[in-house]
Each structure stands twice: as C-alpha cells, then as structure tokens.
Amino acid sequence: QVQLVETGGGVVQPGRSLRLSCAASGFTFSHYEMHWVRQGPGKGLEWVAVTSYDGSGKYYSDSVKGRFIISRDTPKNTLYLQMDGLIPEDTAVYYCARGGGPGVPAAPFDYWGQGTLVTVSS
Amino acid sequence: DVQMTQSPSTLSASVGDRVTITCRASQSISSWLAWYQHKPGKAPKVLIYEASNLENGVPSRFSGSGSGTEFTLTISSLQPDDFATYYCQQYNSYATWTFGQGTKVEIK
Numbered sequence: 001q002v003q004l005v006e007t008g009g010g011v012v013q014p015g016r017s018l019r020l021s022c023a024a025s026g027f028t029f030s031h032y033e034m035h036w037v038r039q040g041p042g043k044g045l046e047w048v049a050v051t052s053y054d055g056s057g058k059y060y061s062d063s064v065k066g067r068f069i070i071s072r073d074t075p076k077n078t079l080y081l082q083m084d085g086l087i088p089e090d091t092a093v094y095y096c097a098r099g100g101g102p103g104v105p106a107a108p109f110d111y112w113g114q115g116t117l118v119t120v121s122s
Numbered sequence: 123d124v125q126m127t128q129s130p131s132t133l134s135a136s137v138g139d140r141v142t143i144t145c146r147a148s149q150s151i152s153s154w155l156a157w158y159q160h161k162p163g164k165a166p167k168v169l170i171y172e173a174s175n176l177e178n179g180v181p182s183r184f185s186g187s188g189s190g191t192e193f194t195l196t197i198s199s200l201q202p203d204d205f206a207t208y209y210c211q212q213y214n215s216y217a218t219w220t221f222g223q224g225t226k227v228e229i230k
Contacts, residue, residue, distance in 0.1 A: 004165075035219070037166075044224040045158075045166065045209055050217065059217035095165065106213050108156035110177070112165035 009116030022079040022096030033099040038092035128222035145210035154214035
C-alpha cells in the first residue's frame with residue numbers, strides 16, 4: 001500500500017534552516033509528481049511546492065519562493081524540502097502528497113503523509 | 123492566481139442531516155476541482171475529483187457537482203465519522219494549486 005512518512009520537523013529559531021524528508025513506498029516513486037502542503041496553526045491548507053516526476057520542473061508558492069527548495073532522490077524514494085531563512089509565519093504542519101502520475105496532466109493529491117510539525121520561534 | 127472561496131466557514135448539523143458546502147473559483151477552472159476531508163492529526167483524504175467523481179472507497183453519501191466557477195459538495199445523510207473540516211482545491215492551473223479556506227462541520 002502507498003505510504004508517505006515525513007520526518008525532520010522541530011523547533012528552530014528565525015533565520016535558521018531545516019530540511020524535511022518524506023519517505024515514499026508502495027508505488028513507483030519516479031512516476032509521480034510530488035508536493036509539499038502546509039497547515040499553519042488555526043489556518044487552512046496551503047500548497048507550498050511541487051517537483052515533477054523526474055525533478056526537472058519545480059514550482060513554489062509566492063510565500064516560500066527564494067527560501068525553500070524542493071528536491072527528490074529517486075534511488076532512495078525520498079522527497080525533500082530544504083527550508084532556509086525561516087520566519088515565524090512558516091510555523092505549520094508540513095505534509096507531503098502525491099500528485100499526478102504518468103500521462104496525467106492534472107490530478108488531485110491522492111495520498112498524503114501524516115505531517116511533521118515545524119515551529120519557528122526564538 | 124485562481125482564488126477559491128468556500129461557504130460557510132462553519133456548519134453545525136446533526137446526524138442524518140443533508141449538508142451542502144459551496145466553493146467558488148475566481149475564474150473558470152472547468153471541472154478541475156477536488157474535495158478533501160481533514161480530521162485533526164490525520165492526513166487529508168480526497169473524496170471527490172474532477173468535480174463529481176467519487177474516489178475509490180469513499181461512501182456514496184458524498185457527492186460533488188458543478189463546473190466553471192461554482193461547485194458543491196453534498197453529504198446526503200451526515201454520519202458521526204463525517205464531522206471534520208472539508209476543503210475544495212483547484213488543479214486547473216499548473217504550478218498554482220489553490221485550496222479554499224475550509225468548512226468545519228460541527229455537531230449541532
């Protein structure tokens with residue numbers, strides 16, 4: 001069965017960095033685009049970043065562009081989110097989610113992890 | 123960017139009630155809309171995709187309709203397991219996936 005497990009969250013001071021990981025299993029990781037989505041305290045879901053199935057295409061929300069980098073390691077079946085220059089507004093539960101597969105131009109996020117909490121505070 | 127607006131923000135209902143949630147897009151998104159259910163501490167779960175298609179394993183009391191800019195999620199007979207927050211999401215515009223602000227369904 002498809003599983004996505006996020007790790008790497010924690011408490012970090014403003015301006016510092018953190019790297020999140022998402023270990024994928026139960027499907028052919030290299031065939032799917034992968035996303036990061038976050039939910040701040042008391043807020044709704046916010047899309048953060050996407051990487052294409054082969055890592056050649058990467059897009060970011062305006063709120064994280066220039067500070068976060070999404071990447072993937074196919075042999076390790078792992079998705080990453082490098083977060084630099086963290087600010088208190090980045091405090092959230094971060095989820096990885098699976099997007100479109102082979103030949104699918106538009107798709108919802110059909111599998112999600114349980115999330116990992118990032119707290120940015122001095 | 124496409125903005126998604128859900129209403130209401132909170133909905134109080136009883137078991138057995140028929141519940142309808144509305145989602146409006148700031149521009150046409152054809153039928154590229156999904157509905158998710160989210161419970162605290164759990165992973166969000168997709169219920170409906172392409173506006174009206176029921177995801178495998180989702181109970182038939184859930185249904186979706188609409189196209190263009192107006193969409194609805196209906197729960198025909200609310201069950202205890204359905205108390206949660208529901209989000210719509212557009213996936214018409216690649217590189218800008220947008221969620222609605224959410225609708226919390228509470229016990230009346």
